[in-house]
Amino acid sequence: MPIITYREALNQALREEMARDDRVFLMGEEVAAYNGAYKVSKGLLEEFGEMRVVDTPITELGFAGVGVGAAMVGLRPIIEFMTWNFALLAIDQIVNAAAKMLYMSGGQYPMPMVFRGPNGAALQLSAQHSQAFESWLAHIPGLKVVTPGTPYDAKGLLKAAIRDDNPVIVLEGEMLYNTKGEVPEGDYIVPIGKADLKREGDHCSIITSGKMVLVAMTAADQLAKEGIRVDVVDLRTVRPMDVEAITTSVRKTNRAVVLEEGWELAGIGAQVVDYIQRDCFDDLDAPVIRVHQADVPMPYAKAIEKAAKPDLAKTIAAVKKVMYIR
Amino acid sequence: MAAKKKTDGKQLPGDATLRRELLQSMLLQRRFEEKVGEAYALGKIGGFCHLYIGQEAVSTGVLSMLRPDDYVITTYRDHGQALARGMSPRSIMAELFGRVDGCSRGKGGSMHLFDRSLNFLGGHGIVGGHVPIAAGVGFAIKYRGGDQVIACFMGESVVNTGAFHEALNMAALWKLPCLFIIENNRYGMGTSVERAAAIKDLSRRADAYDGMHGEYVDGQDVFAVRESMERSLETARRESKPVLLEIRTYRYMGHSMSDAVSGTYRTKAELDEYLKRDPINLLKARMLEAGDFTEADYAVIDQEIKTVCQDAWDFADASPEPALEALYEDILVDTTS
Ligand SMILES: Cc1ncc(C[n+]2csc(CCOP(=O)(O)OP(=O)(O)O)c2C)c(N)n1
Numbered sequence: 001m002p003i004i005t006y007r008e009a010l011n012q013a014l015r016e017e018m019a020r021d022d023r024v025f026l027m028g029e030e031v032a033a034y035n036g037a038y039k040v041s042k043g044l045l046e047e048f049g050e051m052r053v054v055d056t057p058i059t060e061l062g063f064a065g066v067g068v069g070a071a072m073v074g075l076r077p078i079i080e081f082m083t084w085n086f087a088l089l090a091i092d093q094i095v096n097a098a099a100k101m102l103y104m105s106g107g108q109y110p111m112p113m114v115f116r117g118p119n120g121a122a123l124q125l126s127a128q129h130s131q132a133f134e135s136w137l138a139h140i141p142g143l144k145v146v147t148p149g150t151p152y153d154a155k156g157l158l159k160a161a162i163r164d165d166n167p168v169i170v171l172e173g174e175m176l177y178n179t180k181g182e183v184p185e186g187d188y189i190v191p192i193g194k195a196d197l198k199r200e201g202d203h204c205s206i207i208t209s210g211k212m213v214l215v216a217m218t219a220a221d222q223l224a225k226e227g228i229r230v231d232v233v234d235l236r237t238v239r240p241m242d243v244e245a246i247t248t249s250v251r252k253t254n255r256a257v258v259l260e261e262g263w264e265l266a267g268i269g270a271q272v273v274d275y276i277q278r279d280c281f282d283d284l285d286a287p288v289i290r291v292h293q294a295d296v297p298m299p300y301a302k303a304i305e306k307a308a309k310p311d312l313a314k315t316i317a318a319v320k321k322v323m324y325i326r
Numbered sequence: 327m328a329a330k331k332k333t334d335g336k337q338l339p340g341d342a343t344l345r346r347e348l349l350q351s352m353l354l355q356r357r358f359e360e361k362v363g364e365a366y367a368l369g370k371i372g373g374f375c376h377l378y379i380g381q382e383a384v385s386t387g388v389l390s391m392l393r394p395d396d397y398v399i400t401t402y403r404d405h406g407q408a409l410a411r412g413m414s415p416r417s418i419m420a421e422l423f424g425r426v427d428g429c430s431r432g433k434g435g436s437m438h439l440f441d442r443s444l445n446f447l448g449g450h451g452i453v454g455g456h457v458p459i460a461a462g463v464g465f466a467i468k469y470r471g472g473d474q475v476i477a478c479f480m481g482e483s484v485v486n487t488g489a490f491h492e493a494l495n496m497a498a499l500w501k502l503p504c505l506f507i508i509e510n511n512r513y514g515m516g517t518s519v520e521r522a523a524a525i526k527d528l529s530r531r532a533d534a535y536d537g538m539h540g541e542y543v544d545g546q547d548v549f550a551v552r553e554s555m556e557r558s559l560e561t562a563r564r565e566s567k568p569v570l571l572e573i574r575t576y577r578y579m580g581h582s583m584s585d586a587v588s589g590t591y592r593t594k595a596e597l598d599e600y601l602k603r604d605p606i607n608l609l610k611a612r613m614l615e616a617g618d619f620t621e622a623d624y625a626v627i628d629q630e631i632k633t634v635c636q637d638a639w640d641f642a643d644a645s646p647e648p649a650l651e652a653l654y655e656d657i658l659v660d661t662t663s
């Protein structure tokens with residue numbers, strides 16, 4: 001199987017889906033002539049022309065709304081945000097319009113559209129450019145939210161998102177774009193709402209998604225050297241969440257660490273822990289531990305930025321703690 | 327020819343049949359909303375409910391000029407446009423009553439009337455939020471190479487939002503067939519336009535975008551609205567360019583059902599002044615003068631319309647509430663099958 005980057009995997013998904021369905025178009029800042037701020041849309045303008053690969057002014061609220069309107073009358077827009085931090089200016093269109101249209105019209109207006117872009121922190125971009133919004137978006141009924149952590153999942157989930165008749169949020173990662181993995185050529189999809197057991201082990205579960213999958217996998221490798229076998233449950237979709245995959249794993253391992261990029265309060269992990277206490281209360285051998293960003297805006301200086309982020313060392317420490325290993 | 331013109335309405339535009347249709351459209355909105363007021367007082371309608379009384383020449387003037395395949399989008403103050411677009415009074419009243427036969431199956435209420443079969447893209451509740459959506463519909467029309475237009479109604483407060491600017495900028499930049507229609511009824515809740523917009527002549531907002539035409543129109547005169555629409559459609563449909571119309575009107579009722587008609591932010595004297603130019607009375611008087619009908623004919627039309635409105639009420643009253651299962655329906659399109 002070819003090994004390509006996460007960026008190339010997304011590019012393939014866009015290209016294949018645009019070729020497959022001429023109602024699909026890509027719109028956002030710098031997506032066309034510039035080839036994408038992160039080069040995800042490289043070559044698409046040449047191939048599909050300026051009506052289908054559309055550069056916008058810096059007008060997030062406006063072009064998100066353009067996507068909503070186009071979806072209402074039968075097109076299938078892909079709205080790219082340069083990063084999700086900027087999508088806050090468009091939150092009205094995502095939350096009040098896209099997520100509500102089908103319901104408040106009594107089923108008359110589906111919203112077959114995608115909002116996508118990089119989410120979470122990169123390196124030293126400080127407070128306004130380093131935020132993970134999974135829990136904000138997952139909170140909203142009427143949306144689906146996917147968080148691919150590998151090139152394979154990136155291509156398969158983006159293709160599924162484009163074909164879905166609902167508004168789907170695709171949270172990518174700037175730090176993931178250059179990561180590599182096996183990706184089949186041609187058509188396949190990863191179903192939305194299905195988690196993936198990325199590593200099997202019976203001592204402890206790490207439940208995670210998105211950018212943190214890599215951290216969890218590395219942690220699993222290192223722990224294996226010490227004889228600790230972990231299950232890595234990659235949620236892949238955070239709305240709707242694959243509760244069964246979580247509980248199946250925890251019933252097997254009896255211990256869980258929940259790892260996420262965002263903040264603690266009302267985070268994705270809080271919901272995962274709730275599912276666990278509800279369905280696996282008697283299976284637990286230890287309290288569940290969460291690993292997440294420190295409860296602070298992201299700082300700039302290297303050492304304190306590192307201290308703010310969830311990382312490998314914190315994940316390994318958490319696994320050892322739930323296993324009562326000192 | 328000259329003789330025909332004389333019997334067929336002194337210099338009034340259109341023919342007698344068309345004029346009668348315009349009058350009926352406006353009168354239907356008026357009588358329907360009078361019923362809505364009654365039903366609200368009885369507790370049959372709940373939530374926010376914004377009446378359109380006084381503005382009927384705007385909806386009728388604009389929508390009587392559109393084709394069935396054109397698109398319409400509006401705000402929460404949407405009963406008038408829904409009726410003028412031809413939505414059934416029964417389905418609208420049932421929606422207001424929160425019943426399953428409502429146009430949005432009882433899920434939307436007064437502020438969210440939708441009818442896909444008439445390209446009526448809804449009433450929207452976030453001030454300014456639907457204007458970019460209208461630009462998106464314009465984009466889709468252009469994408470598909472059609473010659474439809476979208477009429478986007480909005481209150482005058484919308485010109486102060488960022489969404490308005492963002493939408494108009496893209497519409498002008500990309501030459502989208504959008505009619506942006508400001509219904510300037512002088513107030514956004516209790517804030518007069520003078521206290522909110524740093525510009526007097528709202529249609530001049532069009533000057534901020536190269537090539538966008540803007541004009542203001544007397545919104546109490548249905549013929550003036552239609553005439554302006556005729557020009558605007560030429561621009562939007564033939565040249566695929568957006569137009570900004572400021573249609574000056576007035577609402578005769580409070581902002582919503584909980585707001586007094588006058589006394590706080592506007593005086594009774596001001597209201598009385600505007601009542602002198604009631605759009606329905608103006609049209610009726612001109613039609614009487616032109617010999618389109620007599621007072622007795624008008625009374626018959628009025629009675630017929632009142633019957634339609636009572637029928638809508640009875641229909642709504644008899645329609646069941648949505649079943650509890652409906653709570654979880656239409657959140658997402660089912661993609662599992
Ligand atoms: C973004 C937003 N802010 C505030 C409100 C509350 N609100 C509803 S209607 C309204 C006044 C709008 O006035 P205008 O645009 O002139 O329309 P009109 O009600 O006169 O038809 C306000 C402040 C809202 N719905 N949306």
Ligand SMILES: [Mg+2]
Nearest residue numbers: 481482513514
């Ligand atoms: Mg107003």
